[in-house]
Amino acid sequence: MKAHRMAVAGVPTHAWRAAAVLVAALAALPAQAQNFPITPAQRSTAQQVAQAGVPLSELAANAPDSYTVKIGDTLWAISKMYLVSPWRWPELWGMNMQEVRNPHRIYPGQILVLEKVDGRARLRVQQAGGQPATDTIRVSPRVRYQSLADTGIPTLQSHLIDPFLAEPLIVDEGTLERAPRIVAAPDERVLLTRGDRVYARASAGTPMAVTTASADEFRIFRNAVPLRDPYTRVVLGYEAQYLGKASLVRGESSETVVSGSNQRSVPVPATLDILSARGEMRVGDRLLPEPPRELVSYTPRAPELPVEGGAVVSIYGDAVALAGQNQVVVINKGIGDGMEPGHVLAILQAGNQLVDRSQPGERTAIKLPNERNGLMMVFRAFDRVSYALVLETNQGVKVGDRVVSPR
Structure with missing residues (x-):
C-alpha cells in the first residue's frame, strides 16, 4: 500500500x-x-x-x-x-x-x-x-x-547495497553439496546464462516440486570458499560464489523407459529457466531457495560495545588487491560479536615495520602506529562474519586491515 x-x-x-x-x-x-x-x-x-x-x-x-x-x-x-x-x-x-x-x-x-x-x-x-x-x-x-x-x-543510496543483499551467502561446510544441482542443459550446452533452460535434481531428500511463485525461485551458487581470519587462520565460514537466479518451471518426476523387453523407471529432472546471471553457469552448480526479502534499517551508528580484534577477511567480487569507496568487504566480526546492520567502523591501515637507524650504532626493529584509513558500514551480518560497505577511504582497503569502533 x-x-x-x-x-x-x-x-x-x-x-x-x-x-x-x-x-x-x-x-x-x-x-x-x-x-x-x-x-x-x-x-x-x-x-x-x-x-x-x-x-x-x-x-x-x-x-x-x-x-x-x-x-x-x-x-x-x-x-x-x-x-x-x-x-x-x-x-x-x-x-x-x-x-x-x-x-x-x-x-x-x-x-x-x-x-x-x-x-x-x-x-x-x-x-x-x-x-x-x-x-x-x-x-x-x-x-x-x-x-x-x-x-x-x-x-544511503540503496543501489550501493541492494545487489549484495541476495548475492553473498555464508554457509556451513557441506551445505552446497546437499543442495539441488544442475545436471543438464538443452543441446548439451556447456556455459549457461540468462534466458537459458536448465535441468536440475535434488541431491537428497524431497524432490524439487512446483509449489507457489514465491517458493519457486532459486539462487545459483558455486564453490563454497573458506573465509579465514587473516591473523589466526581459523575458518569463519564458507562463502558461496553467487552466479544468478532461476525459476522452477516443472518439478522432478519419473518416467517408465522401455529398453528391449525390459521396462524401468528413471528419474526426470526438474526444469528451470535462468532469470538473471552475474556469471556463466554450468552443470554441477548448486541451487538454494530464494530467501524472503528483509526490510533492514541501515541507520549509521557506532557499535554499543568496543570492537576488538576486527580485521578485513576478504574483498567481495572479482579478485582485486584493494577495495575503494562503495565496494564491499568481509570482516571477521559477526552477530556473535554484536555486529548489526548500520554499525560504522573505522578502518586502520597497518603501520610499516622498519629498522630505527636514527641513532649511530643502533639497529632497533620498530613498527609505526596504525593510521586511520576511512570508514565502513556493516549492512549484513552472519554468525561469525559481516559484509560492510566502504563509505570512504584514503588509500584503499586490503585484507588484514584492522577495523575498530569509530570513536
Whole structure:
C-alpha cells in the first residue's frame, strides 16, 4: 500500500493536518519499502542534545548556515556536512527534535537552518520560501497525487547495497553439496546464462516440486570458499560464489523407459529457466531457495560495545588487491560479536615495520602506529562474519586491515 498526498484548492489547514496524520499512519505500515526504527539509545542521545544543542567544536568546519534538501541527498551525506563524525547523527537530529520528529522523514525542498548561540548549535527546518502557514492552502484547481513512501531521504543510496543483499551467502561446510544441482542443459550446452533452460535434481531428500511463485525461485551458487581470519587462520565460514537466479518451471518426476523387453523407471529432472546471471553457469552448480526479502534499517551508528580484534577477511567480487569507496568487504566480526546492520567502523591501515637507524650504532626493529584509513558500514551480518560497505577511504582497503569502533 502506498500513501499519497492530495492537493486541492481551498482546503483548510486543520483538514490538511488530519490528513497528514492519516498519511503518516499509512506510511508506517509493514508494506512500506523501508523501515527506519529509532533505538532507545539514539532517542536518549538526541533528547540530551536537544536540551543544550551541539558544541560548536562538534560541527564540521564548513557546515553551511542553510541548506536546501535535494533529491538524491542521504542522511549520511547531510550528517557529514554538519558534523565532524557523521555516524553521530542523533546529535544532528537532537538539534531539532521539535521540528524533525524522525530524522528519516526529512524531505527534498526543506531548508535546514543552522543557528549558533552561546557556543552551541541548533538546526531547524524551514519550508521552501520561508512563508508562514495560513488558514487556507491554495493551489491549482486539480488533483495531484504524489507517493510519500519513498520521498523521505534515505540513509544511503540503496543501489550501493541492494545487489549484495541476495548475492553473498555464508554457509556451513557441506551445505552446497546437499543442495539441488544442475545436471543438464538443452543441446548439451556447456556455459549457461540468462534466458537459458536448465535441468536440475535434488541431491537428497524431497524432490524439487512446483509449489507457489514465491517458493519457486532459486539462487545459483558455486564453490563454497573458506573465509579465514587473516591473523589466526581459523575458518569463519564458507562463502558461496553467487552466479544468478532461476525459476522452477516443472518439478522432478519419473518416467517408465522401455529398453528391449525390459521396462524401468528413471528419474526426470526438474526444469528451470535462468532469470538473471552475474556469471556463466554450468552443470554441477548448486541451487538454494530464494530467501524472503528483509526490510533492514541501515541507520549509521557506532557499535554499543568496543570492537576488538576486527580485521578485513576478504574483498567481495572479482579478485582485486584493494577495495575503494562503495565496494564491499568481509570482516571477521559477526552477530556473535554484536555486529548489526548500520554499525560504522573505522578502518586502520597497518603501520610499516622498519629498522630505527636514527641513532649511530643502533639497529632497533620498530613498527609505526596504525593510521586511520576511512570508514565502513556493516549492512549484513552472519554468525561469525559481516559484509560492510566502504563509505570512504584514503588509500584503499586490503585484507588484514584492522577495523575498530569509530570513536
